[in-house]
Amino acid sequence: MLSAEENDYLCRVGPGTPMGALLRRYWLPICLSSDVAEPDGPPRKFRLVGEDFVVFRDSAGTVGVLDEKCMHRGASLAIGRVEDCGIRCLYHGWKFGADGTIQETPNLPDSRFRNRLRAPAHPVHEAGQIVWVYLGPADKQPPPPSYVWMNVPPGHLATTKAVQKGNFIQGVEGEIDSSHVGLLHQTEIALARTGEYDPEGIGRDRFPTTDDAPLLEVEDTKFGFHYAAIRKLGGEQEGQSYVRVTPFIMPFQALIPPMNLGFLYVPIDDTHTCTYVVTGDPAKPIDKADWLKWRSLEDVQAPDYVLHPAQDREAMVAGTSFSGVAGLIPQDALVTDSMDLIVDRSKEHLVAADIAVVRMRRLLIDAARAVEAGSDPVGLDGSVDWAKFTAGSGVVPQGVAWQTLVPTNVAD
Known part of the structure; x- marks a missing residue:
């Protein structure tokens, strides 16, 4: 359990906070590329780590991320016009390029003023159907993001x-908590074994166990850590274990086996989270509509993407649904929504199955303290190849190291 002071340190992400400073050292998702799909289309306002930004795609297709308020008098650029390779403030017509260049100041014809200033614009990178932005110190900017799920045709x-209620830490904790899988998701796990339901690729290894108290082993890595959930097998598989290896990639991503399903819990502010869910399947093309349907996310779409699942109590009574909610992702959201906006972790009673959660909390707190002290956080020393890190699962004979399932996740 954490003290109240440590919990506050862990969960506060706004400007001037230690955790906020840590998060700003990494590339952060701010929206989907499809949210600003059209050149010269409407600008969009997005909130990220407690700050407001305007995102737009200019005439040439370049995406710009600027502070939301116009640097002149503070009007919102989100109500502005995107035209002629820039975004124009409606109030006085000031026009800015995606790089922050002040292109026009109609109420001040003298160009010397605008030539010596620049609007607050932030580095942008598009990859994996996501618009990424870097908000940290310019001299500390890391290479653009590259993850295993991006490396597909x-x-x-x-x-x-x-978009969900609750602090981002609560979402991350759910993804690195393997012991809840066979409990909260038991209806879907049972169907996956029969092939009736398989949006996460569970059926590829059939989750061949009913052991709901896995042994967890955690190993530090250059990207954060990975952990193995080791479950007992019986019958003809006596002496073997079913193992699921889940990486936690700094600062808020988990890769879920067996398909390297990417979950990124990105803090909008202290009490709201934007969860990005990504599947890259090297074996076959993905039909997005079908993908959303199987995950019970077909109604969670633009422009707001709000996920707030409701329980079907009749299905729970009938025994057709353990949780009363369809889909693994909505089930996780149901639990997260049921918590306080920021959980009081000083009241917890942790068990051995929570070891990965404990490691994640400590890793983030230590990394934030390192940034406060002037050091680089985990993964940003220039030696990390993010694209090679993977999740893994399978049956492992007794005496064989679980790391054989993820041979490219080399630990120091």
Whole structure:
């Protein structure tokens, strides 16, 4: 359990906070590319780590991310016009390029003023159907993001997002908590074994166990850590274990086996989270509509993407649904929504199955303290190849190291 002071340190992400400073050292998703799909289309306002930004795609297709308020008098650029390779403030017509260049100041014809200033614009990178932005110090900017799920042919990637109540740490904790899988998701796990339901690729290894108290082993890595959930097998598989290896990639991503399903819990502010869900399937193209349907996310779409699932109590009584909610992602959201906006972790009673959650909290707190002290956080020393890190699952004979399932996740 954390003290109240440590919990506050962990969960506060706004400007001037230690955790906010840590998060700003990494590339952060701010929206989907489809949210600003059309050149010269409407600008969009997005909130990220407690700050407001305007995102737009200019006439040439370049995406710009600027502070939302016009640097002149503070009007919102989100109500502005995107035209002629820039965004124009409606109030006095000031026009800015995607790089922050002040292109026009109609109420001040003298160009010397605008030539010596620049609007607050932030580095942008598009990859994995996501618009990424870097908000940290310019001299600390890391290489653009590259993850295993990005390395698939065109048409083999599906990405969406869902906005949820609650601090981002609560979402991350759910993804690295393997012991809840056979409990909260038991209806879907049972169907996956029969092939009737399989949006996460569970059926590829059939989740061949009913052991709901896995042994967890955690190993630090250059990207954060990975952990193995080791479950007992019986019968003809006596002496073997079913193992699921889940990486936690700094600062808020988990890769879920067996398909390297990417979950990124991106803090909108202290009490709201935008969850990006990504599947890259090297084996076959992905139909986005079908992908959303199987995950019960077909209604969680633009422009708001709000996910707030409701329980079907009749299905729970009838025994057709353990949780009363369809889909693994909505089930996780149901639990997260049921918590306080920021959980009081000083009241917890942790068990051995929570070891990965404990490691994640400590890793983030230590990394934030390192940034406060002037050091670089985990993964940003220039030696990390993010694209090679993977999740893994399978049956492992007794005495064989679980790391054989993820041979490219080399630990120091």
